[in-house]
Amino acid sequence: MLQSTVIPKSKEQLVQRNKQFFTAISKSYDTRLFSYWLYSMQKHAIKQILRNKKATSSSLKILDIGCGTGQLLSHLVKELPHAELYGIDLTEAMVSLAKQKLKQHKNIMVQQTSVEKMPFKDKLFDYVLTTEAFHHFPEPEKALLEMKRVLKDDGKIILIDINFGPGISYIFHKLEPGNKNIYSKKQFQELFKATGLQLIEQKRIGVVAIYNLLEK
Numbered sequence: 001m002l003q004s005t006v007i008p009k010s011k012e013q014l015v016q017r018n019k020q021f022f023t024a025i026s027k028s029y030d031t032r033l034f035s036y037w038l039y040s041m042q043k044h045a046i047k048q049i050l051r052n053k054k055a056t057s058s059s060l061k062i063l064d065i066g067c068g069t070g071q072l073l074s075h076l077v078k079e080l081p082h083a084e085l086y087g088i089d090l091t092e093a094m095v096s097l098a099k100q101k102l103k104q105h106k107n108i109m110v111q112q113t114s115v116e117k118m119p120f121k122d123k124l125f126d127y128v129l130t131t132e133a134f135h136h137f138p139e140p141e142k143a144l145l146e147m148k149r150v151l152k153d154d155g156k157i158i159l160i161d162i163n164f165g166p167g168i169s170y171i172f173h174k175l176e177p178g179n180k181n182i183y184s185k186k187q188f189q190e191l192f193k194a195t196g197l198q199l200i201e202q203k204r205i206g207v208v209a210i211y212n213l214l215e216k
Helices: 013-029 033-051 070-081 091-101 141-148 166-174 185-194
Strands: 061-065 084-089 107-110 125-131 151-161 199-205 207-215
Touching: 013 091, 033 070, 033 125, 033 199, 033 207, 070 084, 070 107, 084 091, 091 141, 107 125, 141 151, 141 185, 141 199, 166 185, 185 199, 185 207
Parallel strands: 061 084, 061 125, 084 107, 125 151
Antiparallel strands: 151 207, 199 207
């Protein structure tokens, strides 16, 4: 999957590189091994949501940012069949596959759009999720502010993103097309402080990712 590349610096270059990269891998995105690897992180978000007293309520609204082919949404709808589920992704090919996969579920809406300018009203969602996508966002502070905007006052943001530790993360950053940065715990904390988000919980998921639970 990885290939040597010069990391583009401008927002436009990052957006185009991400669209090209994820379009190229979209048809192989649901391979069993990769899906298992993603779920090993996504399950932490699902467990957190299921602890909520509103988890069985039809009024629960959840947004998955960088939803890819809809894997997390497909797991969520099994656990929360009455919730309103939304997914967005930057890549048309990913959105097309997600819509096909989830077409039988009338309570799921997936659309192509940017995290920095989401077409949702203020204070709409109980949960805003992003797993293994944040390091691709070209404007991380703006993305967090948009996530905060669409979150209800008592809502939660669950942000899980890749981090292998200093050495391997640096190599991964240089090799994976279109990624902005591999964030450390401290860098996440600085971003959250800058955007006025309160960090409730932060922990490492094995050696592959950092889990962040946030509120306004």
